[in-house]
Amino acid sequence: xxTETAHRNARIQGEDGSSGAVDMRAEEATFYYPWDVxxxxxxxxxxxxxxxxxxNAALGAGLLSLPLAFYQAGGVTQGxxxxxxxxxxxxxxxxxxxxxxxxxxxxxxxDTVEAVCGPVVKLVAEICLLAFCFGSNITYLxxxxxxxxxxxxxxxxxxxxxxxxxxxIKSSFYVDRRFIIAxxxxxxxxxxxxxxxxxxxxxxxxxxxxxxxxxxxxVTTRHFIxxxxxxxxxxxxxxxxxxxxVVNAIPFICFGYQCHVSSIPIYVGLKKRTVKxxxxxxxxxxxxxxxxxxxxxxxxxxxFVPGTCIQSDILRNYCNKDILVDVAxxxxxxxxxxxxxxxxxxxxxxxxxxxxxxxxxxRLSISHxxxxxxxxxxxxxxWFVITLALAILVEQISNVVSLTGGLAATFIFVFPGMMIIQxxxxxxxxxxxxxxxxxxxxxxxxxxxxFIFGNSLVYTILxxxxxx
Numbered sequence: 001x002x003t004e005t006a007h008r009n010a011r012i013q014g015e016d017g018s019s020g021a022v023d024m025r026a027e028e029a030t031f032y033y034p035w036d037v038x039x040x041x042x043x044x045x046x047x048x049x050x051x052x053x054x055x056n057a058a059l060g061a062g063l064l065s066l067p068l069a070f071y072q073a074g075g076v077t078q079g080x081x082x083x084x085x086x087x088x089x090x091x092x093x094x095x096x097x098x099x100x101x102x103x104x105x106x107x108x109x110x111d112t113v114e115a116v117c118g119p120v121v122k123l124v125a126e127i128c129l130l131a132f133c134f135g136s137n138i139t140y141l142x143x144x145x146x147x148x149x150x151x152x153x154x155x156x157x158x159x160x161x162x163x164x165x166x167x168x169i170k171s172s173f174y175v176d177r178r179f180i181i182a183x184x185x186x187x188x189x190x191x192x193x194x195x196x197x198x199x200x201x202x203x204x205x206x207x208x209x210x211x212x213x214x215x216x217x218x219v220t221t222r223h224f225i226x227x228x229x230x231x232x233x234x235x236x237x238x239x240x241x242x243x244x245x246v247v248n249a250i251p252f253i254c255f256g257y258q259c260h261v262s263s264i265p266i267y268v269g270l271k272k273r274t275v276k277x278x279x280x281x282x283x284x285x286x287x288x289x290x291x292x293x294x295x296x297x298x299x300x301x302x303x304f305v306p307g308t309c310i311q312s313d314i315l316r317n318y319c320n321k322d323i324l325v326d327v328a329x330x331x332x333x334x335x336x337x338x339x340x341x342x343x344x345x346x347x348x349x350x351x352x353x354x355x356x357x358x359x360x361x362x363r364l365s366i367s368h369x370x371x372x373x374x375x376x377x378x379x380x381x382x383w384f385v386i387t388l389a390l391a392i393l394v395e396q397i398s399n400v401v402s403l404t405g406g407l408a409a410t411f412i413f414v415f416p417g418m419m420i421i422q423x424x425x426x427x428x429x430x431x432x433x434x435x436x437x438x439x440x441x442x443x444x445x446x447x448x449x450x451f452i453f454g455n456s457l458v459y460t461i462l463x464x465x466x467x468x
Contacts, residue, residue: 059212066294069297074246078246094259098263130350138390144181150329154326214327223300251459255401257286257289315328420442
């Protein structure tokens with residue numbers, strides 16, 4: 001997940017005017033990707049390294065919701081079928097982005113969109129990226145609270161206390177999920193947002209991938225050796241489902257496979273890069289993700305259905321004092337804590353760009369350099385306070401992942417579709433039939449992406465309003 005995403009690999013630079021790989025001017029950027037060729041004398045990324053980065057970009061918090069997505073899809077067969085259909089669009093849209101970056105000589109998603117579709121579409125892409133990072137950060141905090149709450153509950157159960165003592169501790173404020181989120185966020189996350197450089201956190205990318213593999217292994221293993229009957233989390237989704245839920249499963253899968261924003265920096269950093277070579281890299285990386293996601297979705301679903309409601313965080317279905325699952329919970333909480341600051345830096349960059357443009361439209365004088373230090377930190381603090389408040393209010397990650405997955409669909413469907421239309425209209429070699437076909441295909445995937453986003457928005461509103 002950008003999850004939670006390749007931004008984990010981002011090397012955060014100082015905010016003293018150094019340039020970055022994000023779609024900002026030199027004085028605005030706060031970080032760049034380590035594989036960004038704009039900072040190197042030549043492109044020397046290996047195919048193996050590119051595969052790992054794509055896998056890291058895609059795997060993340062979305063893994064936890066795959067069993068729920070399979071449940072909403074109607075079962076394992078239907079869930080895998082939806083996955084396979086979406087993978088066709090996931091891979092093809094990455095190739096469209098790579099082709100655009102090669103054609104226009106750009107190194108970032110936003111720059112490529114601007115070069116092909118214009119500045120207005122670029123602004124929309126920046127807003128979508130900002131909202132995606134914002135929603136992902138809320139998801140991270142919710143996950144941290146859920147995992148640590150379950151771990152603390154398991155510790156309490158293992159102390160062999162009396163029923164009165166156990167109830168007294170569980171009713172205490174210091175084991176409350178909301179208190180845990182607030183303390184962890186303020187102590188372990190907030191200080192990082194005021195640092196000039198947080199490059200050291202990028203090394204958690206390997207831990208993030210390892211954590212996803214471990215979760216998939218635990219879910220698979222627990223299906224065959226059985227789960228322990230004991231107390232589990234009481235917060236759960238409703239057990240009923242209907243045919244419209246099939247559509248609601250799509251944003252969860254889109255959230256899991258979103259690697260498109262980081263795909264262009266990965267492509268331009270390749271040694272001897274060609275779109276054809278990148279195709280094989282993407283296919284191999286997506287195949288790895290498919291195996292991990294499918295194992296988790298399949299055996300997470302089969303372990304608890306029928307008989308138990310599948311929660312949006314599959315780890316919450318397991319015993320609170322299951323050692324194997326507790327290790328996964330601890331690793332996952334650590335990954336989320338270290339990923340939050342990195343994604344904040346990524347989201348803050350388009351936020352600052354949009355605000356600067358807004359000030360200029362309002363004819364307000366603003367300097368990029370003079371007040372940059374204070375401005376970025378104020379933006380970080382406001383970002384932190386709002387995401388923390390929303391994370392405390394959100395009861396389960398499905399409320400956030402659904403909407404964030406809808407935003408991921410814009411990166412997978414909408415913007416690549418616009419680029420396909422522009423390529424077709426500007427081509428001087430394609431026949432009229434080919435142009436018509438590509439324009440029609442571009443419009444088709446734009447409609448699909450817009451529908452997924454609109455449906456996820458409505459679904460999230462209904463969830464938050466307790467109407468479903």
